[in-house]
Amino acid sequence: MKKDSIKTGISFGCALAMIISYVKWHSILWAIIHGIFSWAYVVYFMVMGY
Structure with a gap:
């Protein structure tokens, strides 16, 4: 069950x-x-406020 959650999250x-x-760069x-x-870019995007 835990492996499925991790795979889905990734x-x-x-x-x-x-x-x-x-959407940003086309x-x-x-x-x-x-x-x-992956998630590193999402967190960067949120922190930078674009």
Whole structure:
């Protein structure tokens, strides 16, 4: 059960980072790069206030 939650959280974080990146930069390449960094980019985005 715990492994499923972790896998879902990672997948959600990746998708969220990619969506935020694409909306901000309008670039598929940047969306993929930010998707790799996943939750780190989401937290950075929130901290920087964009």
